[in-house]
Every structure is written in C-alpha cells, then in structure tokens.
Amino acid sequence: MKKTILALTALCAAIALHAQASFDIELKKVGAPIQPTMYGIFFEDINFAADGGLYAELVKNRSFEFPYALQGWKAFGRVEIREDGPFDRCPHYARLMDPGHGAKQTGLDNEGFFGIGVEAGKDYNFSVWARVPEGGEGSIRVELVNTSSNGENQFFAQEQVSISGREWKKYTAVLKPGVTDPKATLRIFLDGKRSTVDLEHVSLMPGDAIAGIYRRDLAQALADLHPGIFRFPGGCIVEGTDLDTRYNWKNSVGPVENRPLNENRWEYTFPYRFFPDYFQSYGLGFYEFFLLSEMIGSEPLPILSCGLACQFQNDDPSAHVPVDELQPYIQDALDLIEFANGNIDTKWGALRAEMGHPEPFNLKFMGIGNEQWGKTFPEHLAPFVEALKREHPEIKLVGSAGPYPEGEDFDYLWPEMKRLGADLVDEHYYRPEEWFLSQGARYDSYDRKGPKVFAGEFACHGTGRKYNHFHASLLEAALMTGIERNADIVHMATYAPLFAHVEGWQWRPDLIWYDNLRSMRTASWYVQQLYGLYKGENVLKLTMGGVPVTGAEGQNGLFASAVKDGGCIYVKVANTSESAQSLSFNFTGLKKKDPGVKALKRIVFTSDRLYEDNTLDEPEAFKPVEEAFSGEGQTVGAVVPAMSFNVFVFEKE
Numbered sequence: 001m002k003k004t005i006l007a008l009t010a011l012c013a014a015i016a017l018h019a020q021a022s023f024d025i026e027l028k029k030v031g032a033p034i035q036p037t038m039y040g041i042f043f044e045d046i047n048f049a050a051d052g053g054l055y056a057e058l059v060k061n062r063s064f065e066f067p068y069a070l071q072g073w074k075a076f077g078r079v080e081i082r083e084d085g086p087f088d089r090c091p092h093y094a095r096l097m098d099p100g101h102g103a104k105q106t107g108l109d110n111e112g113f114f115g116i117g118v119e120a121g122k123d124y125n126f127s128v129w130a131r132v133p134e135g136g137e138g139s140i141r142v143e144l145v146n147t148s149s150n151g152e153n154q155f156f157a158q159e160q161v162s163i164s165g166r167e168w169k170k171y172t173a174v175l176k177p178g179v180t181d182p183k184a185t186l187r188i189f190l191d192g193k194r195s196t197v198d199l200e201h202v203s204l205m206p207g208d209a210i211a212g213i214y215r216r217d218l219a220q221a222l223a224d225l226h227p228g229i230f231r232f233p234g235g236c237i238v239e240g241t242d243l244d245t246r247y248n249w250k251n252s253v254g255p256v257e258n259r260p261l262n263e264n265r266w267e268y269t270f271p272y273r274f275f276p277d278y279f280q281s282y283g284l285g286f287y288e289f290f291l292l293s294e295m296i297g298s299e300p301l302p303i304l305s306c307g308l309a310c311q312f313q314n315d316d317p318s319a320h321v322p323v324d325e326l327q328p329y330i331q332d333a334l335d336l337i338e339f340a341n342g343n344i345d346t347k348w349g350a351l352r353a354e355m356g357h358p359e360p361f362n363l364k365f366m367g368i369g370n371e372q373w374g375k376t377f378p379e380h381l382a383p384f385v386e387a388l389k390r391e392h393p394e395i396k397l398v399g400s401a402g403p404y405p406e407g408e409d410f411d412y413l414w415p416e417m418k419r420l421g422a423d424l425v426d427e428h429y430y431r432p433e434e435w436f437l438s439q440g441a442r443y444d445s446y447d448r449k450g451p452k453v454f455a456g457e458f459a460c461h462g463t464g465r466k467y468n469h470f471h472a473s474l475l476e477a478a479l480m481t482g483i484e485r486n487a488d489i490v491h492m493a494t495y496a497p498l499f500a501h502v503e504g505w506q507w508r509p510d511l512i513w514y515d516n517l518r519s520m521r522t523a524s525w526y527v528q529q530l531y532g533l534y535k536g537e538n539v540l541k542l543t544m545g546g547v548p549v550t551g552a553e554g555q556n557g558l559f560a561s562a563v564k565d566g567g568c569i570y571v572k573v574a575n576t577s578e579s580a581q582s583l584s585f586n587f588t589g590l591k592k593k594d595p596g597v598k599a600l601k602r603i604v605f606t607s608d609r610l611y612e613d614n615t616l617d618e619p620e621a622f623k624p625v626e627e628a629f630s631g632e633g634q635t636v637g638a639v640v641p642a643m644s645f646n647v648f649v650f651e652k653e
C-alpha cells in the first residue's frame with residue numbers, strides 16, 4: 001500500500017511538471033482515406049532471413065551447388081561430387097560408394113544452418129532424389145544425430161530408405177525425433193549391400209511448415225502484424241554486386257530442384273560479420289512470396305532490377321546496362337506481370353498454374369530499382385515506365401528517392417520521379433534519435449500533386465545503440481503519427497529489415513529475431529502491430545492549440561494522430577518526454593446536445609528499461625498492455641506515462 005501511495009505521489013509530481021495538453025479532434029468532417037496498404041512488411045534475404053529463416057528447409061547446400069560443393073557437409077568414406085545430374089540448372093550431386101571394408105562407412109553429415117533444430121514428437125519430412133547408377137537395389141540410412149551426446153547412440157531418429165534402379169526418382173521418409181535438439185546433424189549412411197548410390201537435392205522439412213514452405217512461428221509473426229503490403233525480395237539484394245548476381249526472379253520459380261544458386265551479397269558486405277556459407281537457394285522464390293502475400297492478406301510489391309548493380313559496391317561502368325540495352329530487363333518486368341496475373345494459357349501464367357496457383361495473384365504494384373541515385377537512375381527508369389504504363393496502366397509503379405531521406409540525391413530524385421510519372425516514391429531512413437524526433441511534421445508540406453510516398457525502409461538507429469531497444473521503437477511510433485496524419489500522401493510504410501538469426505545477423509536492428517527453434521518479436525514489432533491493428537479507415541484532424549501534434553517546440557515531446565474506423569475512433573499518442581502528461585481529448589464539430597464519445601479501452605506500451613528489448617529467453621518482457629479506460633461525453637481525460645506509446649479507443653455514441 002505504502003508503495004502504491006509513493007508511486008501515485010511520484011506520478012502526480014510528474015504530471016504537475018506539464019500543464020494539461022488539450023487535443024481537439026474534429027468529428028464533423030472526416031479526412032483522407034487510409035490506404036489498405038498503409039502498414040506492411042519488407043522482406044530481404046539478409047541476416048539469414050530466407051535459407052535458415054523463413055524458408056523452413058533445414059539442410060544447407062542441399063543440391064551441392066555451393067562453390068565448394070561440400071560446404072555445409074562433412075563427407076566420410078568414398079564420396080564423389082559429379083555434375084551430370086538430372087536438373088540442368090543445378091547439375092551437381094553426390095555419389096556414395098562402397099568404402100571397401102565392412103567396418104568402414106561412407107556417407108555425409110549436414111550441419112544445417114547453425115545446426116538443425118528439431119523438436120521431440122514432431123515429424124520431419126526427409127526427401128532426396130536418388131538412383132543406383134549401376135542398376136539394381138541400393139539403400140541409405142538417414143539419421144538425426146547429436147555428435148556431442150554422451151548417450152549410447154549418437155542418433156535419436158533413424159530411417160532406412162531403399163533406392164532402386166538407374167532412373168532418378170524422389171524418395172521420402174519421415175523422421176520422428178524423441179528428443180529436442182536445437183543443433184542436430186543430419187547423417188546419411190550408405191547402407192545395405194552398399195551398392196553405389198547417387199544423391200541429389202537432399203531435403204529435411206519440419207512437418208508443421210506452413211504450406212510445406214514457411215517456418216511456422218516466423219510466418220505467424222508476419223500474419224500477426226496484419227500487413228497491408230509486402231515488399232520483396234529486397235533491398236540491395238535486388239541489385240546485386242554485379243549484374244550477374246542481381247535477384248533474377250525467373251531463376252526463382254519452377255521446381256525447387258532446378259532453381260540455380262545465387263550468391264548472397266550479405267555474405268561479405270561487412271567483413272566484421274562475415275558468413276562464407278551464406279547463399280540464396282531461391283527455395284523462397286517469387287511464387288512463394290506471392291503465395292505468402294495472399295496467405296497473410298497483403299498486396300504483393302515485387303522490386304525488380306533497373307539494370308544498375310549496387311552503386312555502393314560497384315561503380316564500374318560495366319556494372320550498369322546501357323540504356324539502349326535494357327530490353328531484357330524490361331521484358332522481365334512485363335513477364336512478371338504475366339506470371340502473377342496472366343491467363344493460364346500464357347507462357348508465364350501457365351507456369352504459375354503448374355506450380356499450383358491457376359488463379360491470378362492480382363498484382364497491383366511493382367517497384368523498379370532499389371536505392372539507385374544520380375542521373376543514371378531516371379535514365380534507366382524512363383524506358384521501364386514507358387513500357388509498363390503502355391502495356392499495363394493498371395500497375396502502380398514505385399520509383400526511388402535514393403538511399404537517404406534528404407540531401408542532394410533525394411532533392412534531385414523526387415522531382416525526377418514526378419516528371420517520369422512514378423506513382424509512388426520509396427524513401428529510406430535509418431536515422432538516429434534526434435532525426436526521428438524532428439520528423440513529426442515531415443510529410444505535412446509534401447507536394448499533394450506529385451507521386452505518393454512509400455516509406456519503404458525505416459528504423460531508428462540509436463546513436464551508439466544500433467540494436468533493438470524500446471526507446472527506438474517509441475521514436476518510430478512517434479514518427480508514424482506523422483505518416484498516419486498524412487495518409488492522403490503516404491500510402492505505404494514498412495520497417496526494415498524484417499528478420500535476423502541470432503547467430504547469423506549482419507544488420508541491426510531488425511523486427512523479428514530467432515534461433516533454430518525459438519523466435520522473438522521486438523518492441524518495434526509491437527509498434528508496427530499496433531499500427532496494423534488500429535489502422536482505421538479515415539484520418540481525423542487532431543490539433544493542439546490549432547496545430548498538429550508533431551513533437552514541435554512547446555509540445556513537450558508529444559506526437560499524436562487520430563483515425564476513424566466505422567463507429568470507432570483510435571487516437572495514437574507517443575509521449576517521448578521523461579514525464580507523464582495529462583491529456584484532454586476534446587471531440588469537436590458536435591452539436592451541443594450530442595452525447596459525444598464513449599471510451600472503450602486503451603493500449604499502453606511503456607517501459608523504464610529504455611535501452612533493452614525482448615530476448616529469446618524473455619520474449620514478452622516488452623509488450624503493450626490493454627487497460628480499462630472510461631469516460632464519456634465531448635471531452636475525455638487521460639494520463640500518458642513518460643516514454644510511452646498509447647492507443648485510445650473510443651466509440652461514437
């Protein structure tokens with residue numbers, strides 16, 4: 001009891017520091033509609049986000065296509081890598097031969113991605129393409145092993161797979177581990193009579209992978225954000241360090257066994273976070289991205305190469321396609337529309353149908369180029385816009401404002417995007433605290449007649465604190481009130497990057513972290529979720545003393561916005577100050593006798609551990625809480641804690 005009184009006294013003292021802030025919320029006139037695409041997600045294969053992350057495959061280098069064919073594998077006995085396999089774009093395979101003596105063994109161990117995570121009692125679907133090259137019968141034994149175990153057996157799941165005949169065929173088995181192991185090894189022995197056996201595309205998928213593709217907990221974390229837009233596959237990965245290594249969507253579709261390997265530039269971008277075994281298998285390709293968009297209810301937004309390799313990494317002129325040689329790249333863009341939306345009697349529509357989705361994916365948006373800059377970008381973009389607008393005027397095109405949210409390139413590119421007729425312009429901001437605090441009114445003065453804004457990559461990178469922490473998420477929430485207030489011009493916003501494996505990251509902060517068996521949603525994730533859940537349908541005008549609440553001088557670190565959603569009103573308030581603040585919400589534009597609103601609930605996200613976040617061991621240490629909130633009439637009062645993000649929910653009576 002004593003503690004409560006002390007706490008209350010402290011709270012009152014804090015409140016006393018600031019006079020009551022009075023917000024006017026206009027109810028008579030609703031403002032701009034909020035686009036269904038407003039809040040979304042941006043996926044890039046960075047931090048082991050695809051292989052080793054969202055793509056549920058547990059075997060690394062499953063097709064022996066890495067530059068060192070046995071990277072990720074340990075071979076024992078007589079193993080040979082050959083390259084005349086059944087899949088022309090992935091020609092390598094492993095030949096397992098009799099080691100020559102009954103006691104000796106031939107086989108392969110796969111280390112997975114930082115180990116293979118398996119859980120007791122669950123099914124793991126093993127599959128392999130195999131043959132007995134000399135004909136007749138052969139056999140392999142497949143095991144999950146823990147080589148550091150002190151138990152009698154190293155293996156804790158085991159299955160025999162019989163192989164027969166000279167023809168390549170797909171074989172399957174289900175492994176059922178009796179124990180949980182986050183770092184198991186997949187072991188394959190040449191078994192039985194030890195006839196030579198050839199193995200290709202060795203796969204192990206958790207039986208609970210969503211659609212047999214996506215790691216369940218990670219896909220769920222995306223769905224729970226209620227994203228309206230899904231940008232993929234990058235990021236710099238779209239561009240490539242050189243043109244040959246750009247993301248080529250055509251290599252990422254069709255049977256997974258025949259998708260050629262690509263390098264991953266995040267393997268080597270930061271030598272202090274170097275991952276020599278980081279490649280792109282394209283198991284998560286454009287079909288899987290479209291499918292996921294559909295499953296989580298967001299609009300797909302693919303980004304394609306504009307013929308410029310990454311300008312940060314490669315300024316060699318040969319890294320850029322001459323403008324008059326762009327036709328194949330433009331054709332890639334046109335073909336992608338056919339793949340997503342075309343009839344099943346078209347070449348690419350037929351492939352989509354063959355892959356399992358005869359219905360169109362209903363693609364509406366496409367981005368050309370990622371973070372390109374300089375005169376060369378509009379020069380490259382122009383022929384794409386011309387061709388795409390001519391052939392597919394229904395597709396909205398996203399251009400780019402370059403890598404930074406202000407400065408020479410930004411100032412040059414915005415008018416250029418307008419001149420070319422881009423429908424949206426992608427802005428990126430990875431910036432420190434002061435910058436986020438200064439951007440509450442960023443969009444208030446944007447040209448209303450130009451392209452719309454897509455805040456395509458953003459995250460608060462704290463000064464000296466370039467890692468996930470609560471305070472950064474609060475400042476993201478604060479800035480986003482300005483995004484919401486300007487919904488007439490801002491049509492999309494996506495935090496970046498999305499995923500990171502705790503043992504394989506290159507870039508922080510990120511929205512969702514995981515190891516092989518567990519995952520964790522960060523404070524920033526919860527902020528994005530609150531915006532996704534309480535998106536609303538129309539903006540409502542919210543002012544304090546006649547001006548928007550943007551953290552401006554004299555506004556005590558307050559940022560606020562309001563939206564209407566049917567009969568409900570959501571008011572978002574970020575208090576970035578160190579004091580609790582007392583607020584009054586005045587609902588205006590109502591007749592004197594109008595009963596006003598009824599407070600339904602509030603969601604409060606706050607913490608005094610400003611520089612910490614959730615961890616895999618404590619995944620819910622930082623989480624918004626729903627609180628009772630009462631009051632009715634034309635004016636309702638509330639107190640917002642210091643350093644808090646709040647969503648107030650009212651019902652119009």
Ligand code: AHR
Nearest residue numbers: 235236237370371496497
């Ligand atoms: O999100 C990581 C990188 O940041 C993206 O690949 C790039 O677009 C930006 O520079």
